[in-house]
Every structure is written in structure tokens, then in C-alpha cells.
Amino acid sequence: MSAIVLFMAVIAIIVGWWLSRQRLTAKPWLEEDPIADFPGTGAMTLPAAKIGLGVFLAVAGSLFALFISAYSMRMNMVDWRALPVPRLLWFNTGVLVLSSVALQWGYIAARRSDMDGVAFGLLVGAASAVIFLVGQLLAWQQLRDAGYFLASNPANSFFYLITAAHGLHVMGGLVAVGRTTAKVWRGTEMTQLRLSVELCATYWHFLLLVWLVLLGLLTGWTDDFVGICRQLLN
């Protein structure tokens, strides 16, 4: 459970930092002249959707941290046989990086009010995300052809489960990108579009980060790190 505890510690630090700026030591019952010192609400000037996405990323992050926790506990058992990671995953990773870069490109274009650039970024981003998903399916097929079935070993089960969970999040993101692209199509004003593109780009960077962590886990790079964590706990 060290991964999730670590994740919660990070969340706690963020929450603590935010709370420390909220004047929690104020004494509201002593505010005698409310007009002379009319307090701001302390609401952030960020749009609600941005904060909503931030909270959602914390939830999704907690989900993946829990998968990683379960993975690192289960891999201790004697029946664990690590599976060879298909080379295709490296190609897929590259495509996902491309997808993230394209959406960032779209966001930069949106800041410059360059509508063509936004459309280009969104389309390339969506297309490469679809290629990523197809690549993941092909990787599954390669593993299956090589005899690594879902239920034959826990390492395989986790591989399919975790990649599926990540893929579903990419698919959810594609819905958002699709809606944003439709906005471009309809000719929505740039001020509204800018926020949508930014949210998509942020989500994509998050998915890329999660994927890189998962890849490290699945390829065994992080085994040493997990081992150290385990030793710390024992």
C-alpha cells in the first residue's frame, strides 16, 4: 500500500498548502466592522471547469496509485512470472507523446487565437490517440498469440487490467476532444474554445505521465524502487 500512501501524502501536502492560504486562523466572531474589512471569498479566479478537472485528476490519480499498490503487493507472491513486454509498447508510447505534444500545440495556437492551429492540434492529437489505442489492442493480441493469456498468470492479469484502465481513460478523453473539435467546427468563439483546448491538453499530459509510470512498472524498471519501498516498510 506504499504507492497509495505516498500519493495521499502528496495530496495532503497540496491540500495543506491550499488550506494554509485560507486564513483558517481567522476569528469570524470577532469581525466587528464587516464593511471596513470586507473579506474576499478566497475563491480562485480559475474557471470552475479547470478546478473540476484538477479534482478529477486527483481521483483518477488515486485510482492508478491503488492499481500500482495492488500490483506491487501481488508481485511478491511466488507464482508471479513477469511477462515480456511487447516492443510495440515503445511505439505506442511515442505515439502518445506525439498526441500530448499535438494538443499542447493546439493550446498554444488557441492562446494566439490561431483557429487553424487549434484544429490541426486537436485532429493530430485525436488521431494519434486512436493509433495509441489500436496499438495497445495489437499488443494485447501479440501477447495472446504468444500464449500469455489473461488468467494464466497474475502478471498477465495486471498487464491487461492496467492497460485497459488506462485505455478507458484515453477513450473518455477522446470524447472531450471530439466535443472540442465540434466546437471548432461550429465556429465557437476563441475565448470559450481556449479553455476547452487547455483542459484537453492538461488531461492528455496527465494520461501520458500515468502511462510512463505504468510502463516503468510493467517493464520492471521500477522494481528496484518498489523493492526499496518494501524494505522501508519491513
Added chain:
Amino acid sequence: MVDVPYDALADAPPAEVAEVELYHPKSWWTQYVFSQDAKVIAIQYSLTATAIGLVALVLSWLMRLQLGFPGTFSFIDANQYLQFITMHGMIMVIYLLTALFLGGFGNYLIPLMVGARDMVFPYVNMLSYWVYLLAVVVLASTFFVPGGPTGAGWTLYPPQAILSGTPGQDWGIILMLVSLILFIIGFTMGGLNYVVTVLQARTRGMTLMRLPLTVWGIFTATVMALLAFPALFVASVMMLFDRVLGTSFFMPALVEMGQQMKYGGGSPILFQHLFWFFGHPEVYIVALPAFGIVSDLISTHARKNIFGYRMMVWAIVGIGALSFVVWAHHMYVSGMHPKFGFFFATTTLIIAIPTAIKVYNWVLTLWRGDIHLTVPMLFALGFIITFVNGGLTGLFLGNVVVDVPLSDTMFVVAHFHMVMGVAPIMVVLGAIYHWYPKVTGRMLDDWLGKFHFWVTFLGAYLIFFPMHYLGLLGIPRRYQDIGEVAFIPPSAHTLNAFITVVALTVGFAQMVFLFNLAWSLFKGRPSGGNPWRATTLEWQTPQTPPGHGNWGKALPVVYRWAYDYSVPGAAQDFIPQNQPPTRAVQGAAP
């Protein structure tokens, strides 16, 4: 020289966050059924939760009938008994209490109390309810599928949860897991709304430290739930894989009916870690909204400001944080390393400190207050006593050496029913009596309410106090029939029959409450906008029940905290949060 109100609004700085345009329903369907108005969604959540909660109540009667008069009711066999306890526990904890506190009270009170027109993402909020309803329907459908609902116990521990010896192994367990997954998806949609609304949609002047404690409780509980429910999600998905696809995440190598099963090597303890990483915060997800609401009830009905408001806020946040590092105290008998047990016993006992601060502050709020023994106040007082009782046995069970012999006995059942069953339900009931006038514009009948309170309160003690004793005798939980065993005296059987009679009586009192809810809707005394003379914003709406958009033309502006009761020198014994300050003006006509 007299005090005259002046145009304080002119002096207040403009809002930092612009108002968002409100969604307006265009037809009856979008106004009352597929509604995006948080108040309608709140009522939908509450009614659905109450409906499925009634099923759980009936299940508890059936269990009590079996325990009180074993062998009399031949239609309750061992399998069904296990199914009843499972469904009773799961429904009460998740589908009733969590949904009611966060989906029901959260949706109704957050926008009104922070001075917003609605939740920030109304469409997602609507989806949240419909996904929740789907989860409830899937759950209820398990009563009708072949094999019936799962009988794995509400903790669903593998391996027994998915083995053929457990009732509901065919469809019950699968649908239970699917229902939980749906519930979590639905809750996440709602939870995003509650959090971001509190963060972003507070009206002018409503600082965090001017929020009523109800909002603090619901807000913190929602943050915890958003972070804790993924653990149940992961556990449910993985167990679904084990059951349906034959993986071995949790399933060790097993021989069933002489046959080697296809499973091997899995770790049941892994499931327990995941389950309780959700399960313990869940206790506080239910308790924190109750803490918040009860603070407001006590302050309002004792006409006194809440004692130690800052401490109350800090304690809520502290309990929320601590509750994530105590989960393994549910696993003392699971074969953990003893050092872990020591660590988790320590954190568990530390959580008693912020909790005790809250209890002291409630009592000190009552001290020398102008206590009105209204029905909400009675329930609030009932909560304090019950929560202290349940909390004290929690100190027993938090210690490893005491917990080990008491594990899986009726003592544990009595403990958690007191602390997270009866106590939060007391708050739910008190809160309904308190806010029903705002929701409907009519008062609930007072006499019926007092009858309901006394039967429920005294009955709960008659049920659960003896149960502690039964647990100390060593009577195990989850047994359909304890039979004739040397260490159980005949008096224990008499006591069991007594508990059953009281449980049925308390159940009857809840029917009186439901009658009161329905009858008062039409015949209740009109309440006016602010029957309790309370300070918080929801009582200051221009209409009662509040109209679409809550506030008419202009949002309220908040000038003070939520607890200005019995302020010396004030004309009334309460000053609403949105009442502008007065200024002494020289020479004004008297």
C-alpha cells in the same frame, strides 16, 4: 442617536468570480424528472435512498426474527440469513447513508448555504443521480436473479465471496460488484460538483471561515470519498475479474468438493487492504456530515454560537486526514505483522483527540444555552450521547489485545451500530425535522416527532446495550443459529428475544415518521421562511421552498459568520448572515 441600516452593499467590493448563466428547464420532464436543479436532485437522491433503506430495514427485522426466535420461522434458512446480513449492511452503509448525506443533504444544502444559484456542473450532477439510481436498481435486482443476492457479508471478503459455498455465487456477487462500480462512478460525478461548488461558487463575503459547519462537514467528507472510493472500485473490478474471467488477484489455490480449482497464488489480504483503505474513511464519510449538521442544529436550537468554531473546523480536517492511516485496525486478526498492529492502534487512538474536541465543543455550546427541546434538538442530543457511547467502545476495539478476543462477536456489531448506524441516523432524522420546513414550506407534526424520537432513542439503547453483553459472552456475529452451547446461558436467548421485540417496535416508529412526512406535506402547519429563526443563508431565501435559482434577482451578500445567536444588544436573538451591519448615526430621528 439610533442604529440605522445603510447601503452596506455599496461599500462591499465586487464578486471575484462572475455569475454563471443558469440552466432553465423547458418542460415538465426536465423540471421534475431529468432535472438539473440541485434541489430536485437532492429530493430524488433522498427518496431513492430512503426507499432502498426501507428494504434494508425489513431485512433487519427478518434477521432479528430469526435471532430472537430461532427455528420458528422456517422460511429463513442459513443461506437467506447470510444474504440478509450482507444486503442490510451494504445498503445501509453505502446506498442509504452515503447517498443521503452527500447526494441528499449535500445537493440541497451546499448551494443554499454558500449562497449559490445551483451546483457548478448541473448536467453532471443530474447524471450522478441517474447513475446512482441505476446502481440501486442493479442492487435490488439481485433479489430476483437465480441464486439470490450475495451472502458474502458486507465486506465481501474473498475467497469465500466467490466460492460456491456462499449463497448468491451465480449472479448475486457479480451484480453486487457491478452495482458498487456504478455507485462509485455516479458518486464521483456528484462529488466533483460538491467540492467545486464550495470552492468556487461561494457568494460575496462568504469566506471559508464563515461557512456553516454543515458545509465544512459535507465538503471534507466529499473530498475523502473522492479519494477513498477508488480503493473500493479497484477491489471490485479485480474481484469481478477473479469471478468472471478466472484471474487470481485475490484467490489462493483451493480445493473445492475434491476438485482443484483453477485459481492459485492470490492474496485475500490484498483485498482486505484495498477494502479497508476505502472502508475506514467511509466511517468518517458518514460521520463528518453528521458532525457538521449536528453542530448547526445545536447552535440554532440552543440559541448560542457554536463553541470553538475554529477548533471544530480544524478537527473536521484533522479527522479527515487521520482517517486515511487507520485502515488496518479492521485487520488485527488477519495475520498482519504485529508491529503493523501497534502502528494502527496508535493512529486509531490518536483520532480520538479531534473527535473528543468536537464532543466537548458541543457540550460547551449547550452550556448555559437557551435550549429549546424541539424535535431536531432532541435528535441532536440523542446523537451526542450515542456517539460518545459508540466511540468509547471504539477505544476498546482499537487496542489489539482487546480486539482479538472480541473480533467477530456481537460486541463489534453493537459498537459499529452505535457509532455509525444509530448516531448518524439520529442526525439524518434531526436534520429532516430541521430542514423539512424549508423543503416543503410546512412543519412536521411535533407530537408525532417527539413520539418518533423517544421510541427510536430509547429503543436503540434497548437493542444495542444488551448486544455488548452478548458479545462479551462470546456470541459470534453472522451466525444464523447459535444453538445450545455450554458457554451461552439460557438468559442470552431471552435477551435475544427481547432485542427482537424492541427492534420491531423501533421499526414501527419509523413507519410513524414516514406517515408524518406524507401527512405534513399536505396538512402540516405552514412554516414561513425561517421557522427556527436561524442565521444561515438557506433560511433567508425570498421564497419557501426556494425557487429555481434560489435567490431571486440578486445573490445574497454575507456580512458575518453563521452563528450570531443571542448577540448582546441586538434586536432579535439571531442575526442572519446576510443582514447588513448597522451604524450609529448622529441626529437621526428616533
